[in-house]
Each structure stands twice: as C-alpha cells, then as structure tokens.
Amino acid sequence: MILLEKIQKLKIVDGLLVLGFLLVILGIGMNFKDQFLVENEKVKVESKNISPVIKNDVQVDSEVVIDISGEVMKPGVYKLKNGLRIEDVLIMVGGLNAKADRDWVDKNLNRAEKVYDGQKIYIPNKLESEKFQVKSSSSLSDNKVIRLNSASLEELDKLDGVGPAIAQRIIDYRTENGGFKSVEEIKLVPGIGDKMFEKIKDEIQL
Numbered sequence: 001m002i003l004l005e006k007i008q009k010l011k012i013v014d015g016l017l018v019l020g021f022l023l024v025i026l027g028i029g030m031n032f033k034d035q036f037l038v039e040n041e042k043v044k045v046e047s048k049n050i051s052p053v054i055k056n057d058v059q060v061d062s063e064v065v066i067d068i069s070g071e072v073m074k075p076g077v078y079k080l081k082n083g084l085r086i087e088d089v090l091i092m093v094g095g096l097n098a099k100a101d102r103d104w105v106d107k108n109l110n111r112a113e114k115v116y117d118g119q120k121i122y123i124p125n126k127l128e129s130e131k132f133q134v135k136s137s138s139s140l141s142d143n144k145v146i147r148l149n150s151a152s153l154e155e156l157d158k159l160d161g162v163g164p165a166i167a168q169r170i171i172d173y174r175t176e177n178g179g180f181k182s183v184e185e186i187k188l189v190p191g192i193g194d195k196m197f198e199k200i201k202d203e204i205q206l
C-alpha cells in the first residue's frame with residue numbers, strides 16, 4: 001500500500017516536470033515569435049525608408065567650337081571650355097591687332113557675353129566698320145532687320161513694342177544663355193509673348 005502511494009506520487013511529480021518543461025518550451029517559442037515579428041517589422045520600415053538611387057544621365061557639353069576672324073592677332077577656329085566669355089577669347093587669340101577698329105569693338109561687342117557652340121566673331125578694321133555702319137543704317141531703315149545676337153540696346157529698342165526695359169532683358173537673356181539659337185527663342189524673354197513676336201518676327205534675325 002505504501003509502495004503504491006509512492007508510485008502515484010512519482011507519477012504526479014513526473015507529470016508536473018513534463019508540464020513545466022512544456023511550458024518552458026512554449027514560452028521560448030512565443031518569445032522567438034515576438035522577436036521575429038519585431039525584426040520583420042523593422043526590415044519593412046527600413047526597406048520603405050530606402051530611397052532609390054536615380055542615375056543622372058544628362059550630360060552638359062563641356063566644350064564649344066567658335067570661329068574668330070578679322071583684325072585679331074591669331075584668328076582661327078578654336079575648341080574652348082564651355083562657359084568662357086568673349087573677353088577670354090580675345091585674350092586667348094592675342095588681342096586686337098593695330099588695324100582693328102577699337103571704337104566699333106567698344107560699341108558693338110559685348111566682352112562679358114558667354115560664347116556658344118558655332119559662334120562666329122568678326123573684328124572689322126576701320127574702313128570695314130564705316131562701310132558696315134552705312135550699310136546697316138540703310139538696311140535698318142529699309143528692311144528693319146536687327147540681329148538678336150549682336151544688336152545694341154538702342155537697336156533693340158527700335159523694335160515694335162520693345163522699350164528700353166525689354167531691350168535690356170533681351171541682352172541679359174542672350175548673355176546668360178550664350179546667345180539665341182533661333183528667332184522664336186526670343187519669346188522666352190520676359191515681356192515678349194506670341195502677340196509681340198508676330199509684330200517683330202520680320203524685323204529680327206540671328
């Protein structure tokens with residue numbers, strides 16, 4: 001009888017040990033599950049915060065080719081770094097020679113203007129500039145054609161509907177953008193819309 005009671009007690013103890021062991025395993029499993037869910041949520045959040053790398057394939061021309069001729073020390077076709085100005089070009093070609101009409105250069109050449117690809121720069125001598133002035137004056141009165149990339153503020157001011165303020169904007173625009181690439185580009189100048197362009201399109205050229 002005593003032996004039977006001992007056996008029953010041992011069975012109860014063993015059962016309690018097994019139950020305790022199962023509870024411990026269950027607790028570990030629940031803890032592992034919680035940790036897995038937390039880590040999984042962290043991965044999701046981190047993946048959302050990763051910004052895609054956008055590769056910029058836009059390339060800006062680093063060089064331009066210009067042609068400078070006339071009364072300069074070293075005329076020719078030059079390949080230059082983009083962003084240079086006419087003053088830089090004049091220094092590069094050795095400056096003006098003795099025959100150059102310096103008054104014409106001071107009045108008509110914007111030394112601060114940025115050079116652009118395909119640009120032609122011609123420096124006349126005094127005799128050529130006098131002929132040019134007579135010819136341009138007569139053509140201006142007859143045909144009213146004004147060159148956007150070289151006209152002075154006074155010449156631009158003569159365009160229909162263009163006053164001194166808009167004329168200055170035209171000069172500022174061509175200086176900042178390396179000259180006009182087309183006649184229609186003048187519509188990008190503040191103050192010149194389609195209506196004004198229709199008025200002056202026959203009076204302008206590059």
